[in-house]
Amino acid sequence: MGRRLFKELERSYGFDEVAIVPGQVTINPELTSTKMTIGDLDFEIPIMASAMDGAVSPGFASYMHEMGGLGVLNAEGLYSRYEDPYSVLEEIISHPQETVTEFLQKVYSEPIREELIGQRVREIKNTGATCAVSFTPQNTKRMSPAAVEAGADMVVVQSTVTTARHMSNSYRGLVFSELIDALKVPVIVGNCVTYEVALELMETGIDGLLVGVGPGAACTTREVVGVGVPQVTATLQCAAAREDYFRRTGRYVSVITDGGFRTGGDICKAMVSGADGVMLGTPFAQANEAPGQGFNWGMANPHPELPRGTRISVGTKGSLKEILYGPTSKTDGTQNFVGALRVMMGMCGAYTIRDLHKAEMVIAPSIKTEGKFFQMSR
Amino acid sequence: MGRRLFKELERSYGFDEVAIVPGQVTINPELTSTKMTIGDLDFEIPIMASAMDGAVSPGFASYMHEMGGLGVLNAEGLYSRYEDPYSVLEEIISHPQETVTEFLQKVYSEPIREELIGQRVREIKNTGATCAVSFTPQNTKRMSPAAVEAGADMVVVQSTVTTARHMSNSYRGLVFSELIDALKVPVIVGNCVTYEVALELMETGIDGLLVGVGPGAACTTREVVGVGVPQVTATLQCAAAREDYFRRTGRYVSVITDGGFRTGGDICKAMVSGADGVMLGTPFAQANEAPGQGFNWGMANPHPELPRGTRISVGTKGSLKEILYGPTSKTDGTQNFVGALRVMMGMCGAYTIRDLHKAEMVIAPSIKTEGKFFQMSR
Amino acid sequence: MGRRLFKELERSYGFDEVAIVPGQVTINPELTSTKMTIGDLDFEIPIMASAMDGAVSPGFASYMHEMGGLGVLNAEGLYSRYEDPYSVLEEIISHPQETVTEFLQKVYSEPIREELIGQRVREIKNTGATCAVSFTPQNTKRMSPAAVEAGADMVVVQSTVTTARHMSNSYRGLVFSELIDALKVPVIVGNCVTYEVALELMETGIDGLLVGVGPGAACTTREVVGVGVPQVTATLQCAAAREDYFRRTGRYVSVITDGGFRTGGDICKAMVSGADGVMLGTPFAQANEAPGQGFNWGMANPHPELPRGTRISVGTKGSLKEILYGPTSKTDGTQNFVGALRVMMGMCGAYTIRDLHKAEMVIAPSIKTEGKFFQMSR
């Protein structure tokens, strides 16, 4: 057996399969800095909210700014298709589960109204917040300049799988270097999962890279088309590209792991895997302030012919402040993400995120295999 | 430990344990071609329906042809044992589960009526469809010439495990090279799972090879006799044989992965593993048009002394057209297989199936280990 | 991490983790021979019933002989502690589960009556059956000669872990070479799981070796003391010792894998791992003819201070004949073990068990990971 195989397969790893190894020196959490920089923009915490309609509304983007992070608005979602997106949200939320995908397909077939994009950007900017908006590659060239003109501070170009070279008959592939020259604001591009694509995208001049295909709670890309690389391995590869690119050019491109997070522990693992920041959807959709009011759905869900994802009931777990900073009495890792990050940095002896990149991880059996003997009391 | 072991064991992999890595270039799905060729026969899609009585009737074979694929009729099943197989199907379907294996054993002890084989072939040909019929090795030499005479375009020789050299006292082993010379239509042979057997079978002159021992939903070969190789590893081995054989002889033998598929993602993984086509039983038994009306059973199930398999209730999931081409609102990967294949080919930058063979896969934890935190809403 | 570890750990494998690879040649099952030889005794099938009181009574040993196999009577169990063991069996079977271990401890604290051993041996011999009796190492020297005198054809010396060198203050360790010289009947010894111990035991002159520590359904040795090696790896090691010993001395010592079997597939895997025979407890306790009437318990269960095992309800699955030879309508691998073995030998192209030792296996994910998508119909 195996003497002859058509190709070799290497093992990849997800958050549940690894654990962080404490460092040789420990420091007090209050000595740590969690700062993140993307292009010329600085953030107090390395945490972004995904451009999912159930997670980020203009209002939520403003809250994220107050908390030191960044909420990305989906420029092709409900907020730019409907004058009054909030009543549509209500309808989605109250729709029965059996037919919700059909309903989402219908709701998202309404055309994007470009004037609404500018309006939403201005809503965010009026609160004083940093404004980031996301487009798909097909629409970025046409739609993003107006968003920047309206005040957007960052453009995110995002699809399930993005490469520097996309072939199409119906539209000319987006040339990232041209886009970056034209926009004059930081550009983040994704998603990708391999060293080669990460490197090629960095060479186009982007400021940040989104990492992750198929890992999110609201995404079924792996079931439907079989494609996906678990987040730890994907981040390890893209971070290696960042280091090689930085060594060669002196330019540092931020790597942002996007999707698949459940707990503060998962965020910590992404950072140790080499991420400069993380982007979360469902954990923010669980905030009291989230527009989805306890529901979330993936942006590949409403695909008219091959929907990948579903509306999931995520519940509400607390205020955005509690989720990010605590204090908390929850012991399952779903609150106080920043506190968790600082405690972990202390355990690893890391003053900064760059220090943290030197920490070690091991492949470890899922938590369930130890300590499962005793039942929680009711 | 391990200093001395009687033999070495290598790891093998199934669909659930791998994931496809997106390519360095992406292309729009409409640019992809899913064509498959077996001998001198071309097919629009690389998808075949298994010679299982619950999946393929003469009528279903005709539907498969309309859809661009191929349905293989079991020439030793109900359709050639009974003048009126449809009433027998009704009886099987309505039989209580506890005693259904006994009932199947009885139903399949009825002798094969060779004149019925020709009749079924003509039924298929009369609809204008390509006609493929399957025989066991014991009966192929005697029964297949009449099927070809009646118009069959392809002969499939299939048993649980088939090799180029079979030893028996009761009949002379089938000599594939003689068969191929005699029949003058493409011959597909299977099933096998290793490089060596694949190569040896290809050297007999066959046009296609069926890959897979023990993986199907309706098969319990691994429980009953312990034999089986998971489909990804089996396909990787047989595809390696195809490449080596092709390099040496210039003749290309199609590799068809047969069994164990649940989702479009699984089909995609088989193709990336090196398959030129796939053969599915249960997913087609779930079509509205399937003769089994929501039930399926393996062809090793009615074995009189050592049945391996069972009748399973697979339900009906939609029309054959929806299953193959969508559009769908199902997000679990069980509909729009061709759409899934095209989307995946786009993500891997593959214009053709041969291009797709260059795509990468990783060993990845089962999907359940990521994103399982949130419950579906009711 | 891992730069410095106190010791290295190698991976070991159990039945559920491997699968047999079909051979390059296939043969018809009726051409296969399943003969097993231990010392000067020949058996039609390589299957033994364990010396467990719920599985083998004198009557059951006689049935096993009729079927071509061998049932081993526990010479230190109920049959040699009680004049009327059958009423005690009734009490064990009807005892409530919560306190059954205490009850077993009490029942087995009754002293062994040596005269009853001879009586049970004669009961078996009077039926014309081959008679094998098992002793613990402590009692073998004292008790086994009388058993042989009464007609026993084989002596089995068995404890959870047996080595050629046992240290004790309370009794002089059993010297196997002396025992073998004294008894003049074939001696089987066990259990062991490593190459070194297997080799050392073979060098004492034994005729057969029992392989397996901790795998049985009725055994909790791995929970209680953490000791055990999964059966595939254990068999691979002991078979390697047999081959090396055979090459050096020309004497062939049979390796018998003992415990942990659930299906015919498991038996097949043990044989391909290098076993010459298998010993089963629970599957025989499920025979209609078994004394346990649907219950079984391990022989380490009644240990007065550290019981390891429990009484389990195994149910009755059919007659001994059905379990061994079918025909069956069960498709879960629990009936027709000999049929399964022959079919598998055919798939591997093996005429004899020695041929079968050349077959290949792969490490494969548990069956549950493929084909689990569809529910059985009720």
Added chain:
Amino acid sequence: MGRRLFKELERSYGFDEVAIVPGQVTINPELTSTKMTIGDLDFEIPIMASAMDGAVSPGFASYMHEMGGLGVLNAEGLYSRYEDPYSVLEEIISHPQETVTEFLQKVYSEPIREELIGQRVREIKNTGATCAVSFTPQNTKRMSPAAVEAGADMVVVQSTVTTARHMSNSYRGLVFSELIDALKVPVIVGNCVTYEVALELMETGIDGLLVGVGPGAACTTREVVGVGVPQVTATLQCAAAREDYFRRTGRYVSVITDGGFRTGGDICKAMVSGADGVMLGTPFAQANEAPGQGFNWGMANPHPELPRGTRISVGTKGSLKEILYGPTSKTDGTQNFVGALRVMMGMCGAYTIRDLHKAEMVIAPSIKTEGKFFQMSR
């Protein structure tokens, strides 16, 4: 894939994933010695009870001494915060689960009263027992001298992750070498999980090392901050450090695996991994004599901002004597830990714990994958 990864990951192992290999020689359990030495203190059994308030009260420490082991009192827990800790225990135990973490946070915000520490030490010493008390690194320098003055025989310095070099603004990091010089009693420090930290801590002059981050039943460090190394790998690393340090200096530092134990088998595996002793929380909280009366909670649980752990209902399983020495009728490994250890030592041919360190282990699939076929009878 994998051509470039930001860092390499090695596999680590927990108790459930390994099994002990029987030795080449076996000895009778009554010949084994389970003695443990820490500094100048000797213990009959290598088993300590953790400094958890639900497990060790002054009374329980005295019972542990009678049994030949050692119970460590948490010098910063309820016993030194409350004059009457027993009524507080009652309140914790009767508090509803939903809000118990908040309640624990409140209860543990009461200040430590240093005079109570001395009082508790004297309570223990008055019973004639060896007295060990545990402090966090922040408080050790200030509070431990009084405890020693009151008669404490051993000081344990313990936090989730402890290194020889801790950086803080608010207090000067504890210098272990100074502490050891000052106290004149054996000092145990922990917890750590890596070779490097273990070695560095040993070089400060400590007498014992606690091994384990994140494995306990009452601990959720891995969920909350992602940090932890499974106990087998952690012990293998720290034991390697002990050996290297011993070889270089001639001084033997005891390695004590702390946390994650469920069964006697787990204890056995820790010892074979290289531990000189084990420290258990939950299994002792299950003793009839435990102050938690069937409940237990981790010492990181009441953290005011980022609680890690929870109060779990562990039930009561028997007397401390039964848990340690049996006899038992439980067959799940939760009673007669010392009996299990001796039986296992016998199977491995180990007269002493140091002998046992030479025994082998294998990586083995979890017990559930063998023998799971049969249901326990009700």
